[in-house]
Amino acid sequence: MLQLSTPSLRDSILRHLTYSFGKDPEHAILEDWRMALSYAVRDRIVDAWFKATHQTYETGAKRVYYLSMEFLIGRLLEDGIVNLELVEEAKSALAEFSKDYNDVLADEPDAALGNGGLGRLAACFLESLSTIGCPAHGYGIRYEHGLFRQSFVGGRQVEQPELWLGQRHAWEFERPEVRYRIGFGGHVTNHGETVRWHPAEEVEAEAFDTPVVGWKGRWANTLRLWSGRAIHPFDLAAFNHGDYAAAAAPEALARTISRVLYPDDTTEQGKELRLKQEYFLTGAALRDILRRFNNQFGDLRKLPSKVAIQLNDTHPAIAGPELIRILHDERGIPFDESMDIARNTLSYTNHTLLPEALESWGEALFGRLLPRHIQIIDQIDNEHANRNPSRTQSMRADHQVKMGQLSFVMAHKVNGVSALHTELMKTTVFEELHNLHPDRIVNQTNGVTPRRWLLACNPRLAGLITESIGEVWVDDLEQLEKLEPYIEDAGWLDRYGKVKRDNKVELSNWMGQAHGFHVDPDMIFDVQIKRLHEYKRQHLNILETIAHWLEIRDNPDADWTPRLKLFAGKAAPGYFFAKDIIRLINDAAAVINADPLTNKYLKIAFLPNYNVTLAERLVPAADLSEQISTAGKEASGTGNMKFALNGAPTVGTLDGANVEIRDHVGAENFFLFGMTAEEVMERRMVESHAQKAIAADPRLARALEVIREGRFSPAEPERYHNITGNLEGADYFLVCSDFSDYWRAQREVDAAFKDQQGWARMAAFNTARSGWFSSDRTIRGYMKDIWDAKSLLD
Numbered sequence: 001m002l003q004l005s006t007p008s009l010r011d012s013i014l015r016h017l018t019y020s021f022g023k024d025p026e027h028a029i030l031e032d033w034r035m036a037l038s039y040a041v042r043d044r045i046v047d048a049w050f051k052a053t054h055q056t057y058e059t060g061a062k063r064v065y066y067l068s069m070e071f072l073i074g075r076l077l078e079d080g081i082v083n084l085e086l087v088e089e090a091k092s093a094l095a096e097f098s099k100d101y102n103d104v105l106a107d108e109p110d111a112a113l114g115n116g117g118l119g120r121l122a123a124c125f126l127e128s129l130s131t132i133g134c135p136a137h138g139y140g141i142r143y144e145h146g147l148f149r150q151s152f153v154g155g156r157q158v159e160q161p162e163l164w165l166g167q168r169h170a171w172e173f174e175r176p177e178v179r180y181r182i183g184f185g186g187h188v189t190n191h192g193e194t195v196r197w198h199p200a201e202e203v204e205a206e207a208f209d210t211p212v213v214g215w216k217g218r219w220a221n222t223l224r225l226w227s228g229r230a231i232h233p234f235d236l237a238a239f240n241h242g243d244y245a246a247a248a249a250p251e252a253l254a255r256t257i258s259r260v261l262y263p264d265d266t267t268e269q270g271k272e273l274r275l276k277q278e279y280f281l282t283g284a285a286l287r288d289i290l291r292r293f294n295n296q297f298g299d300l301r302k303l304p305s306k307v308a309i310q311l312n313d314t315h316p317a318i319a320g321p322e323l324i325r326i327l328h329d330e331r332g333i334p335f336d337e338s339m340d341i342a343r344n345t346l347s348y349t350n351h352t353l354l355p356e357a358l359e360s361w362g363e364a365l366f367g368r369l370l371p372r373h374i375q376i377i378d379q380i381d382n383e384h385a386n387r388n389p390s391r392t393q394s395m396r397a398d399h400q401v402k403m404g405q406l407s408f409v410m411a412h413k414v415n416g417v418s419a420l421h422t423e424l425m426k427t428t429v430f431e432e433l434h435n436l437h438p439d440r441i442v443n444q445t446n447g448v449t450p451r452r453w454l455l456a457c458n459p460r461l462a463g464l465i466t467e468s469i470g471e472v473w474v475d476d477l478e479q480l481e482k483l484e485p486y487i488e489d490a491g492w493l494d495r496y497g498k499v500k501r502d503n504k505v506e507l508s509n510w511m512g513q514a515h516g517f518h519v520d521p522d523m524i525f526d527v528q529i530k531r532l533h534e535y536k537r538q539h540l541n542i543l544e545t546i547a548h549w550l551e552i553r554d555n556p557d558a559d560w561t562p563r564l565k566l567f568a569g570k571a572a573p574g575y576f577f578a579k580d581i582i583r584l585i586n587d588a589a590a591v592i593n594a595d596p597l598t599n600k601y602l603k604i605a606f607l608p609n610y611n612v613t614l615a616e617r618l619v620p621a622a623d624l625s626e627q628i629s630t631a632g633k634e635a636s637g638t639g640n641m642k643f644a645l646n647g648a649p650t651v652g653t654l655d656g657a658n659v660e661i662r663d664h665v666g667a668e669n670f671f672l673f674g675m676t677a678e679e680v681m682e683r684r685m686v687e688s689h690a691q692k693a694i695a696a697d698p699r700l701a702r703a704l705e706v707i708r709e710g711r712f713s714p715a716e717p718e719r720y721h722n723i724t725g726n727l728e729g730a731d732y733f734l735v736c737s738d739f740s741d742y743w744r745a746q747r748e749v750d751a752a753f754k755d756q757q758g759w760a761r762m763a764a765f766n767t768a769r770s771g772w773f774s775s776d777r778t779i780r781g782y783m784k785d786i787w788d789a790k791s792l793l794d
């Protein structure tokens, strides 16, 4: 391998500025500096990347492929700098040119190629796979527009297109030589044993590669994203006839396939383009995987021993039938054997049990777009029924294709994302399949990468930890438990408290500058940041806030604990109830923040355009983490882990990974409230449960009443009757039934926060005991229990 010597970062920046971007330091704009620094860092990542690739080939190691419709990677420059331990060098190199490190980092657009938790998990997994040194590729779609930008007009969410590629992007390598034709529609022919699909329409998938570097640059894997292009990009005949629009039409049409990320984080039933995107990703990824396998190993019967393909939810579930189609139709392997090879290669992660979020497609649409695949699915279903005569539920009932059941049957392992969620999978949606295949469902509780979610985003806390126990924690997060003895040292605990306080000052200053919102950093920073959903119950939070406001007004001179309620999150554009909740929070904020009687004790802010970068600002400065979903509904949560790690105790229900967080940090360091998943199911059966809860709690009744009367929408008093009517009626997510206990927990928070030392202890125990929630631990679990894959660094 060619060896080049590594120039200093300073020299490398200057070289790139000059020769890659054609600027001298006098004329360079901020974006030029950002690009030059990115290329200087990227050069070093590429060195690690080549080394890893060669080692993988040479050892013939098994490879992991993570197929996901979403990779919510955020900014990459700081990630690279931190993992290569170049922070100080980068700062001083830029300072030499009178450039501020943070300004340069802030110039990078946030790549929002995902909706929320599922996409961010995929991004954390890629980083952990590289840190661990497990040979892996992520496969996704190179959306031209990621998740929409959110702003508020009159308190209402307005969506604007996001254009992450509008500025120069430093991290991808276009691979024009890596292209596959992906077909749609058409018909199927049978010649004796040979079945062939003849698509009516084809687009080309072109690869773009982004290297993902792990801790200390020991390893780098690839994120390969597919972009749609036309096979015959330009219709010259049409052009020559003077029809210029028609001439460009094939290209425009082909590109729509990778144009935009679907902004709904629960299944939006039946959109043709979405199904096309799913097959586009999966078809291209499988061809690429098989080409690589074929070059290196050849014998397809050995596929499961050299390839593990993980399906991130059912979105790439077409991988099962597609792999069978290739093995059987194209390579002539018998159907049942093809099915076994495919199953032994594939595994599936479930991220939700919400019935409305379980993906299913109408057979008419599905059969029109993928006529051969629907035949194969029927054959899979028959084969599965024959092998399991007691089976009653088909994946092909009600003229639908049920992607969850298809994924289950075509996977050798199916995993949930927290202990509770995995148990619920066994007793609800997958009960029958679990009884037929009792060894298939396994748990892999989610995790987050400590490089981004502690070392990079919270340098003050990371510094204190490293000074105390050394830097071992960065890739062995459970070492954080070595902090426990320090917690008993009053001097150390003071420093821990000061880190949080400094982070809060920094956030306050930023909110003042960026949003003209001024807050006292000594308030409790109480934070709920996540997608808007009824099951996540942002409306429970605002109801409690309103009730608290009314109580302060009744007695404004009492010894209230000052609190800032911070919200951020996007609502799916078509989810009108969620959008109403946003508007209610903004309307309530306007009234309550302007109340001179209460505003030294209570303030509300809803920060617009929540994204990874905003999370990186908020998490280090939070005092309290709101994880208040209806028990049984949040599969895991991962924000909950980021907050605990950064020293924000949780106020939360026994839902998802909250259960395990509480087990780890200790019940005394967690503010528990609400019904359990079992109690939730029972309570739903109780007639008028909401009315009963309202009658029993005058605070709740009064909060609902002021909303209903239009206190926050005087120009339009009925504005929130949809919300109040829902809560006073069916209240499916049991906001009313959990209100009183939530109130109680919040008052315990108030009391606990008054004892600043006691609070710091609680926060520090959260940090010291959150090491288990590293995505490194999660990935090692997948490698051992699901993929049978090995690290090449151990």
Ligand code: 26Q
Residues within 6 Å of the ligand: 115, 116, 117, 118, 119, 121, 262, 264, 265, 266, 267, 268, 274, 315, 351, 352, 357, 359, 417, 446, 634, 635, 636, 637, 638, 656
């Ligand atoms: C499907 C079909 C069509 C259009 C959109 C979708 C779609 C897109 C995104 C469906 C679901 C999602 C995202 C789901 C998600 O983010 N789930 C979250 O996954 C996290 C990681 O496991 C968990 O921590 C969260 O609890 C879970 O809600």
